[in-house]
Structure formats: structure tokens, C-alpha cells
Amino acid sequence: MAEMQSMSLRKRLSVQGLTHSYGGSNAINDISFTIEPGEVVALLGPSGCGKSTVLRAIAGLIQPKAGKIVLGDDDLASLSARARGIGMVFQNYALFPHLTVAENIAYPLACQQISRPARQKRVEEMLAMVRLGEFGNRLPRELSGGQQQRVAVARAIAGRPSLLLLDEPFGALDRALRFDLQVELLHLQKTLGITTLIVTHDQEEAQSLANRLVLMNKGHVEQIDTPMAVYDRPRSLFVNTFIGQANQLPATVLRFDNDTTLIGLADNTTLRLPRRLNFTPGSKVTLTCRPEEVRLLPQPGENSQKVTVTVSVPLGPVLLHELKLDCGSSLRASEVRRPGTAAPLPGTSLFADIDTTRCHAFPAEPQP
Numbered sequence: 255m256a257e258m259q260s261m262s263l264r265k266r267l268s269v270q271g272l273t274h275s276y277g278g279s280n281a282i283n284d285i286s287f288t289i290e291p292g293e294v295v296a297l298l299g300p301s302g303c304g305k306s307t308v309l310r311a312i313a314g315l316i317q318p319k320a321g322k323i324v325l326g327d328d329d330l331a332s333l334s335a336r337a338r339g340i341g342m343v344f345q346n347y348a349l350f351p352h353l354t355v356a357e358n359i360a361y362p363l364a365c366q367q368i369s370r371p372a373r374q375k376r377v378e379e380m381l382a383m384v385r386l387g388e389f390g391n392r393l394p395r396e397l398s399g400g401q402q403q404r405v406a407v408a409r410a411i412a413g414r415p416s417l418l419l420l421d422e423p424f425g426a427l428d429r430a431l432r433f434d435l436q437v438e439l440l441h442l443q444k445t446l447g448i449t450t451l452i453v454t455h456d457q458e459e460a461q462s463l464a465n466r467l468v469l470m471n472k473g474h475v476e477q478i479d480t481p482m483a484v485y486d487r488p489r490s491l492f493v494n495t496f497i498g499q500a501n502q503l504p505a506t507v508l509r510f511d512n513d514t515t516l517i518g519l520a521d522n523t524t525l526r527l528p529r530r531l532n533f534t535p536g537s538k539v540t541l542t543c544r545p546e547e548v549r550l551l552p553q554p555g556e557n558s559q560k561v562t563v564t565v566s567v568p569l570g571p572v573l574l575h576e577l578k579l580d581c582g583s584s585l586r587a588s589e590v591r592r593p594g595t596a597a598p599l600p601g602t603s604l605f606a607d608i609d610t611t612r613c614h615a616f617p618a619e620p621q622p
């Protein structure tokens with residue numbers, strides 16, 4: 255293991271101004287981010303936002319229209335896909351069906367013209383690492399989906415790449431297996447310290463695996479931050495609603511008093527935010543708060559709105575309440591279930607107390 259660690263070169267990846275189109279309009283536009291040596295970064299965003307295009311450009315599978323990709327000291331534009339020293343794992347396994355597990359893992363080593371005994375030793379190390387020591391002689395079709403994906407990971411890292419690219423690596427697997435493999439991959443990545451970029455549309459996968467997230471929308475970057483910062487301090491309404499759940503309330507900035515902002519809601523009630531927002535009075539905004547920041551009370555509180563319970567659903571450890579404000583807007587509240595927590599009956603009138611320290615306000619999006 256010590257030998258392997260010393261031989262895996264930790265390199266920094268820098269992507270600057272990456273732009274590409276497949277013909278018409280740009281699929282990705284001016285994408286810039288860096289991954290520090292040994293760091294795991296997740297590219298996250300809705301379907302079609304350009305995640306795989308970024309990955310393909312880094313891997314050398316497409317030639318971008320503009321931009322610079324540098325790995326360590328190498329400008330990748332001058333290197334073929336094969337010469338880039340990148341390990342890749344894609345969703346659909348893509349193991350060679352006619353080669354055994356051991357031969358699959360040995361394949362990139364043979365391409366690097368590594369001697370047969372060294373190859374064999376490395377394959378054994380890899381098989382042990384992904385806990386498939388007994389499976390070297392099997393064909394891919396004789397393995398389960400999760401095992402096949404572990405072989406794909408072993409094959410990707412066997413050649414000691416400086417960068418690991420994972421494109422929806424566990425997308426085809428069921429939830430429980432996906433979680434197990436994520437934990438395994440995290441352990442492997444920490445042991446080897448390979449700089450890693452994972453593409454996923456599964457935000458839980460991204461948050462559990464990555465040190466930082468690059469959030470993409472419609473071909474551009476919306477925010478780059480740690481998973482917690484993205485959740486707690488979203489820079490746009492898109493990020494706020496894409497990561498986790500967020501209630502959205504149409505509102506108007508009424509006035510500022512010292513360090514507070516008075517916000518008017520659609521039902522003519524008001525909320526006082528304990529900070530000055532960067533809007534002019536009269537601005538139309540979308541106010542957001544997460545369900546866990548809304549507390550249900552039997553009596554009105556300081557920042558509470560009258561609500562009617564539509565339905566309450568138990569989701570494992572929490573109870574999720576769907577509520578209606580008097581103005582017709584919907585609101586969700588969640589509370590941790592304790593022994594004796596009872597779900598209110600549909601139609602019950604209660605008061606929703608919003609934690610205004612945690613609310614965000616974004617410019618209202620123009621109505622279609």
C-alpha cells in the first residue's frame with residue numbers, strides 16, 4: 255500500500271473558460287473551476303446542464319471550442335486522451351465482456367507496456383482493494399451489477415492515474431448498494447489520494463462524496479462551494495431549490511428599520527428579517543425557507559403565519575407537513591418525530607413560525 259501511495263501522483267486540475275457546442279447553441283459556456291491535489295469535487299446539476307460535456311472535454315473525448323484544461327503542469331490540449339493519465343468510470347460499466355475480471359483490470363496496464371509479472375501483482379492488489387480477490391477468473395456477466403462496478407473502479411485506478419473521472423458511476427444500481435459503493439469509493443479515494451471529479455445528478459451522492467460541489471445550470475456554473483455552504487448560503491434561487499427542499503413565497507421588500515428588513519407576503523401579513531437585504535423598497539422577491547426552518551405552533555408567534563394543514567406524512571424519522579397559507583401559497587414544514595408526536599388532522603388550523611434568521615431572498619423571476 256505504501257508503494258502505491260507514493261506512486262499515485264497528486265495533481266491539481268484547473269479548468270478555465272471551457273466552452274463547447276455540438277452545433278447550435280453552446281452546451282457549456284465559460285466553465286471554470288479547480289480541483290486541488292487529492293480533492294474530490296462533484297459536478298452537479300439537472301439533466302442536460304452540460305456535466306458530461308465537461309467530463310468528456312477533460313478526458314479528451316471531445317475537443318472543446320474554447321478554454322484551457324491543465325492537469326499538474328500539463329496543458330491537456332497537447333495530449334491525446336490516452337496520454338492524459340486519467341482513469342474513468344462510467345455508468346454502464348463498459349467492462350470488456352469477453353475478458354475475465356483480472357484481464358479487464360490488467361488491460362490499461364498492458365497498454366502502458368508494464369511487464370507481465372508487475373501487471374499480475376498490480377491486478378492482485380486491485381482485486382484485494384475492491385474486495386473481489388476470489389473473482390479474478392470470472393467473466394463480467396458472472397458478476398452482480400455492484401461487483402461489475404467495483405471492477406470498473408479497479409480498472410480505472412490500476413494504472414495509477416493522476417485524475418479519476420466518474421460519470422454517474424453508481425447510477426444504475428439500487429439505493430442501498432449505491433450507498434455501500436459510495437462508502438467504499440470514499441475509503442479508496444482517501445487511501446490513494448487521487449484527485450477526483452465525479453459527475454452526478456444525485457445530490458445526496460454529491461454531498462456524501464465531495465469536498466466541494468460545482469453546481470451547474472443550463473451550461474454555466476451557478477456556485478462552487480462546500481456541500482454545507484451550498485446548502486446554508488445558496489447564491490441563487492436555482493441553487494436554493496436544487497439542493498434540498500425550499501419553500502418559495504412571493505414577497506415584496508417593504509422597508510428597512512436599522513438592521514432589519516420588513517417583508518410583505520401575498521396575504522398582506524409581514525415578516526421581519528433580522529438583517530438588511532440588498533434590495534430597494536418595493537422590490538419583488540422570492541423568499542425561501544427550508545421545511546426544517548418552519549415550526550408549527552398552536553398559537554401565533556412573533557413571525558408566524560396562519561396555516562391550514564393539508565396533509566402530514568411520516569418520512570422515517572421526520573414528519574412532513576403540507577400546509578396552505580391564507581393567500582393560497584403552499585408551505586412545507588418538517589419536524590423530527592419523537593415518541594408521542596401526533597400528526598395533525600387535515601384541515602387543522604395552526605401557525606407556522608418561520609426562522610427568519612435562515613430565510614433567503616432572491617429577485618422574483620419574471621412571470622411567463
Ligand SMILES: Nc1ncnc2c1ncn2[C@@H]1O[C@H](COP(=O)(O)OP(=O)(O)OP(=O)(O)O)[C@@H](O)[C@H]1O
Pocket residue numbers: 276281299300301302303304305306307308455
Ligand atoms: N453528441 C451530442 N450531440 C448533440 N448535442 C449533444 C450531444 N451530447 C450532448 N448534447 C447536448 O448538450 C447538452 C449538455 O449535455 P450533457 O450530456 O453534457 O448534459 P448532462 O448534464 O451530462 O445531462 P445528463 O445528466 O442527462 O447526462 C444537452 O442539451 C444535450 O442535449
